[in-house]
Amino acid sequence: MALIVQKYGGTSVGSPERIKNVAKRVARWKSQGHDVVVVVSAMSGETNRLIALAKDIQSQPDARELDVMVSTGEQVTIALLSMALLEIGVPARSYTGGQVRILTDNAHTKARILSIDEHNMRADLKAGRVVVVAGFQGIDEAGNITTLGRGGSDTTGVALAAALNADECQIYTDVDGVYTTDPRIVPEARRLKTITFEEMLEMASLGSKVLQIRSVEFAGKYKVRLRVLSSFEDEGEGTLITFEEDKDMEKAVISGIAFNRDEAKITVLGVPDRPGIAYQILGPVGEANIDVDMIVQNVGHDGLTDFSFTVHRNDYQKTLKVLQPVLEHTKARGVQSGDKIAKVSVVGVGMRSHAGIASTMFRTLAEEGINIEMISTSEIKISVVIDEKYTELAVRVLHKAFGLDQPA
Amino acid sequence: MALIVQKYGGTSVGSPERIKNVAKRVARWKSQGHDVVVVVSAMSGETNRLIALAKDIQSQPDARELDVMVSTGEQVTIALLSMALLEIGVPARSYTGGQVRILTDNAHTKARILSIDEHNMRADLKAGRVVVVAGFQGIDEAGNITTLGRGGSDTTGVALAAALNADECQIYTDVDGVYTTDPRIVPEARRLKTITFEEMLEMASLGSKVLQIRSVEFAGKYKVRLRVLSSFEDEGEGTLITFEEDKDMEKAVISGIAFNRDEAKITVLGVPDRPGIAYQILGPVGEANIDVDMIVQNVGHDGLTDFSFTVHRNDYQKTLKVLQPVLEHTKARGVQSGDKIAKVSVVGVGMRSHAGIASTMFRTLAEEGINIEMISTSEIKISVVIDEKYTELAVRVLHKAFGLDQPA
Numbered sequence: 001m002a003l004i005v006q007k008y009g010g011t012s013v014g015s016p017e018r019i020k021n022v023a024k025r026v027a028r029w030k031s032q033g034h035d036v037v038v039v040v041s042a043m044s045g046e047t048n049r050l051i052a053l054a055k056d057i058q059s060q061p062d063a064r065e066l067d068v069m070v071s072t073g074e075q076v077t078i079a080l081l082s083m084a085l086l087e088i089g090v091p092a093r094s095y096t097g098g099q100v101r102i103l104t105d106n107a108h109t110k111a112r113i114l115s116i117d118e119h120n121m122r123a124d125l126k127a128g129r130v131v132v133v134a135g136f137q138g139i140d141e142a143g144n145i146t147t148l149g150r151g152g153s154d155t156t157g158v159a160l161a162a163a164l165n166a167d168e169c170q171i172y173t174d175v176d177g178v179y180t181t182d183p184r185i186v187p188e189a190r191r192l193k194t195i196t197f198e199e200m201l202e203m204a205s206l207g208s209k210v211l212q213i214r215s216v217e218f219a220g221k222y223k224v225r226l227r228v229l230s231s232f233e234d235e236g237e238g239t240l241i242t243f244e245e246d247k248d249m250e251k252a253v254i255s256g257i258a259f260n261r262d263e264a265k266i267t268v269l270g271v272p273d274r275p276g277i278a279y280q281i282l283g284p285v286g287e288a289n290i291d292v293d294m295i296v297q298n299v300g301h302d303g304l305t306d307f308s309f310t311v312h313r314n315d316y317q318k319t320l321k322v323l324q325p326v327l328e329h330t331k332a333r334g335v336q337s338g339d340k341i342a343k344v345s346v347v348g349v350g351m352r353s354h355a356g357i358a359s360t361m362f363r364t365l366a367e368e369g370i371n372i373e374m375i376s377t378s379e380i381k382i383s384v385v386i387d388e389k390y391t392e393l394a395v396r397v398l399h400k401a402f403g404l405d406q407p408a
Numbered sequence: 409m410a411l412i413v414q415k416y417g418g419t420s421v422g423s424p425e426r427i428k429n430v431a432k433r434v435a436r437w438k439s440q441g442h443d444v445v446v447v448v449s450a451m452s453g454e455t456n457r458l459i460a461l462a463k464d465i466q467s468q469p470d471a472r473e474l475d476v477m478v479s480t481g482e483q484v485t486i487a488l489l490s491m492a493l494l495e496i497g498v499p500a501r502s503y504t505g506g507q508v509r510i511l512t513d514n515a516h517t518k519a520r521i522l523s524i525d526e527h528n529m530r531a532d533l534k535a536g537r538v539v540v541v542a543g544f545q546g547i548d549e550a551g552n553i554t555t556l557g558r559g560g561s562d563t564t565g566v567a568l569a570a571a572l573n574a575d576e577c578q579i580y581t582d583v584d585g586v587y588t589t590d591p592r593i594v595p596e597a598r599r600l601k602t603i604t605f606e607e608m609l610e611m612a613s614l615g616s617k618v619l620q621i622r623s624v625e626f627a628g629k630y631k632v633r634l635r636v637l638s639s640f641e642d643e644g645e646g647t648l649i650t651f652e653e654d655k656d657m658e659k660a661v662i663s664g665i666a667f668n669r670d671e672a673k674i675t676v677l678g679v680p681d682r683p684g685i686a687y688q689i690l691g692p693v694g695e696a697n698i699d700v701d702m703i704v705q706n707v708g709h710d711g712l713t714d715f716s717f718t719v720h721r722n723d724y725q726k727t728l729k730v731l732q733p734v735l736e737h738t739k740a741r742g743v744q745s746g747d748k749i750a751k752v753s754v755v756g757v758g759m760r761s762h763a764g765i766a767s768t769m770f771r772t773l774a775e776e777g778i779n780i781e782m783i784s785t786s787e788i789k790i791s792v793v794i795d796e797k798y799t800e801l802a803v804r805v806l807h808k809a810f811g812l813d814q815p816a
Contacts, residue, residue: 016464050484056424058491065494068502069487072480076458079477083466086473094476098506099551143507143528 002167003035003125007135007157010044011174012231013077022172022231023084026130030090035125037160039135040081041153042073063108067137067147071097074134074153082132092130095120097137097145102156104138104146111138111146113155116163133160154215162222169219169226170238171211176230177239178203180404181257185392188405192255194240199255202347202381216241253350253357254402257395258381260343263293264316265374265385267308268323270333273300280330281307281323288322290315294343294376294383304333308374310385313339341373342391345383346398358382364401370394410575411443411533415543415565418452419582420639421485430580430639431492434538438498443533445572447543447565448489450481471516475545475555479505482542482561490540500538503528505545505553510564512546512554519546519554521563524571541568562623570630577627577634578646579619584638585647586611588812589665593800596813600663602648607663610755610789624649661758661765662810665803666789668751671701672724673782673793675716676731678741681708688738689715689731696730698723702751702784702791712741716782718793721747749781750799753791754806766790772809778802 006026013019022038029036050070054061061069078094085092097104100121104111121131135153138146148155154171161169177191178200195203197220201213211228219226219241229238271277282292294310311319316339327335351357361382365372370393374385386394399405414434421427430446437444458478462469469477486502493500505512508529512519529539543561546554556563562579569577585599586608603611605628609621619636627634627649637646679685690700702718719727724747731743759765769790773780778801782793794802807813 016461019465053424053484053488054491057427057488058495062491062494065487065490065502068490068504069484072483075480075483076461076477079473080462080465082473082476083462083470086470087466094473096476096553099553145504145507 001033001035003037003164004029005037005039005157005161005164005166005169006172007039007153007170008041008172008231009153009174010041010046012172013040013081014044016080018231019077019080020084020087022081023088023090025172025231025234026081026085027088027090030130037121037125037131037133037164037166038081039133039153039157039160040074040077041135042070043077046073046076064144067108067145070147071134071137071145074136078132078134085130085132090130091128092132093124094132094134096134097156098139098143100133100160102138102159104140104148106140106142106144106146108144108146110149111140113138113148113159116159118163121160121164152212152214154212155218158215158218158222158224158226161224161226162218167225169224171215171226171228172231173211173228174230174232175228176233176236177228178241178256180255181395181399182259185395186257186399186405189399190404190407192239193237194242195255196242196349198380199347199349200241202345202378203256203258211241253354254346254348254404255350256347256404257398257402258345258347259391259395261341261388261391262313263310263341263343263385264313264319264337264339265294265308265310265341266316266319266323266335266337267306268327268330268332268335269306270304271307271330273303273305277305277330278307281326282309284322284326285309285311285319288318290319290322294374294385296374296376310341310343310374340388341385342388342394343383343385344391344394344398345381346402347381349380351382352379360401361398364397365394368393368397409441409443411445411572412437413445413447413565413569413572413574413577414580415447415561415578416449416580416639417561417582418449418454420580421448421489422452424488426639427485427488427492428495430489431496431498433580433639433642434489434493435496435498438538445529445533445539445541445568445574446489447541447561447568448482448485449543449561450478451485454481454484472552475516475553478555479542479545479553482544486540486542490538493538493540498538499536500540501532502540502542504542505564506547506551508541508568510546510567512548512556514548514550514552514554516552517555518557519548521546521556521567524567526571529568529572560620560622562620563626566623566626566630566632566634569632569634570626575633577632579623579634579636580639581619581636582638582640583636584641584644585636586649587664589803589807590667593803594665594807594813597807598812598815600647601645602650603663604650604757606788607755607757608649610753610786611664611666661762662754662756662812663758664755664812665806665810666753666755667799667803669749669796669799670721671718671749671751671793672721672727672745672747673702673716673718673749674724674727674731674743674745675714676735676738676740676743677714678712679715679738681711681713685713685738686715689734690717692730692734693717693719693727696726698727698730702782702793704782704784718749718751718782748796749793750796750802751791751793752799752802752806753789754810755789757788759790760787768809769806772805773802776801776805 082094101117135156183189226241490500490502509525543564591597634649
């Protein structure tokens with residue numbers, strides 16, 4: 001008998017019919033003798049509906065009140081799923097974040113979990129009940145309702161699994177696991193049976209939108225065994241996210257090809273190559289609450305250097321504006337920028353001990369005539385920025401070049 | 409400077425536009441120097457939408473989970489109204505029932521308020537904020553969300569006014585006060601400037617659906633000054649509900665004509681005229697959770713009597729079924745019943761000291777050829793049961809007969 005935490009996203013609970021299916025799945029796990037805690041999101045579309053309603057009233061909705069409002073989405077789902085379980089004879093009880101007492105800081109709309117009171121949940125599990133918890137929400141010290149921000153339901157699932165010392169945290173979603181790349185682009189893409197946390201972090205942040213990155217970090221920190229599964233298939237073991245590097249020497253060097261078309265690149269040309277220049281450029285960008293992803297600076301010459309970075313496309317114009325005074329101040333020669341770019345990455349813990357990954361990647365792209373505009377590397381990934389129009393081509397040829405279309 | 413509790417029903421907050429109008433009204437009271445606590449219902453239609461969703465899952469929704477679900481309706485409205493107030497520069501903060509800590513018993517879907525913690529609300533009022541509270545809901549000792557049942561938002565308003573010792577509790581609704589009778593039937597019907605609690609109780613229970621009877625009882629018990637106003641008109645002082653009988657000797661003897669077409673009548677014929685017979689008949693009815701309204705028993709003869717009562721039409725068939733064994737047991741001669749009836753009542757504290765009200769009523773009906781099937785009286789009302797088809801006629805001629813169409 002194990003203690004399982006299951007998390008179902010908005011699509012999985014998007015209609016009464018789907019909620020009934022989730023109840024049946026939970027009932028199967030329960031009938032196998034397991035204790036089950038279920039975390040659910042709002043029904044798909046509901047959070048957006050509520051936010052739109054708020055914006056009808058206030059163009060920039062007050063953060064505290066927005067949390068009061070948006071948290072009702074999950075509150076409806078926990079009640080419906082509990083009813084669906086009771087309807088098929090499975091004892092169940094719902095909990096809002098505040099009722100569990102998922103204590104967070106008071107950063108409304110993007111709160112962080114501080115602690116979880118497991119007392120009530122333990123009592124219900126002991127009494128044979130399924131515990132149904134609203135994802136994405138908590139309560140601060142003063143009793144205000146808070147939300148964890150988009151995708152926060154995954155984090156709730158992992159945090160509950162950590163607090164309860166659960167045997168596994170299962171994230172049910174509309175895909176049946178983590179793939180070597182997006183199957184819509186490469187039909188030969190394969191589901192990975194396991195992936196390491198570090199690889200998952202790179203895959204998630206690079207655009208394979210299976211799991212929210214924060215929940216993966218959380219799982220790594222608390223050593224929660226995490227599994228991604230499909231909520232629409234009854235069979236399948238999904239993808240297990242492991243802590244340790246795979247001991248299997250036969251394992252492929254590269255786990256997957258990630259890509260991302262949400263970014264824009266900005267290069268500040270001819271700035272003085274001296275200490276502090278990176279901060280002078282990125283300081284104002286950070287203060288404007290703009291997240292920077294890739295940062296590239298090459299060796300300078302003649303006392304000058306070029307400084308490049310990427311931001312989310314939504315922040316592109318804002319970033320250019322923020323940079324205006326910086327350009328004058330640093331006496332930069334100018335700015336080169338563009339938002340028709342794609343970032344493509346090869347990810348794999350295996351590359352740490354294998355030479356030649358980078359050269360294989362660069363050769364493969366060159367053979368297709370794809371120009372590389374920026375390069376950035378970490379221990380387990382290599383990312384390149386290329387022209388957006390080559391995205392699919394680059395992903396396909398790299399997937400093949402690293403043998404990801406061959407059965408592992 | 410006064411402390412005012414205002415309650416707005418579902419129609420008054422039925423759209424973003426209407427919520428903005430409520431905010432403007434609240435702002436006006438605030439700008440006059442008053443402290444304001446606002447209680448709101450769910451947006452019109454929302455509660456029914458949620459109940460329908462629950463019934464898609466469970467034909468008889470679990471009461472605890474239904475409360476979790478339905479309480480989200482008001483939670484959305486408090487957030488929206490707070491945003492609307494903030495948007496026009498009025499400091500405001502929302503509270504769910506649980507956040508105020510409106511403590512109730514654990515009778516889900518029909519809970520009763522046990523106590524109200526005024527601490528948080530007082531602090532906000534002192535800080536110059538408008539306090540926006542979700543009506544209709546509370547929390548039990550164990551932290552479960554409860555609801556007070558339909559119309560419970562009025563009760564929340566009155567209970568908060570009592571707890572805060574407010575100067576006035578204003579119930580905003582889609583009518584601008586209590587009328588001498590339904591203006592749709594009698595165009596000459598006039599708005600009453602004041603009405604006593606006792607009259608209001610009779611008017612409410614008799615079908616003038618301005619206020620929920622429970623909130624009126626509550627207001628009477630805690631001596632809360634209660635006023636009914638229109639949320640759609642900026643002028644008008646509505647109807648004040650007073651504790652004391654009007655000292656004004658010029659006041660009309662009768663305050664209004666109420667009527668009700670929701671009932672069915674049942675007469676048990678020829679039962680033994682002996683102690684305990686009323687209990688033998690009505691005991692099983694009460695045990696079946698059927699509310700009985702009028703009860704009439706006349707003097708018997710030959711040791712037998714007839715026993716009549718009315719129930720809600722929805723309970724009519726169920727009542728006849730429940731009575732079957734009773735009929736055999738009491739050896740009753742039979743049953744006479746019908747659901748095509750109306751109850752028409754004249755209400756007024758003034759009738760206590762005025763003779764002739766009953767005879768005026770009966771003569772007026774007789775002159776129109778309207779047969780009276782049952783009569784029941786209390787200190788401040790006389791009710792008759794008549795054929796349903798005469799309802800409008802009876803209301804009109806009684807309204808005129810008691811001079812209610814003349815300016816007070």
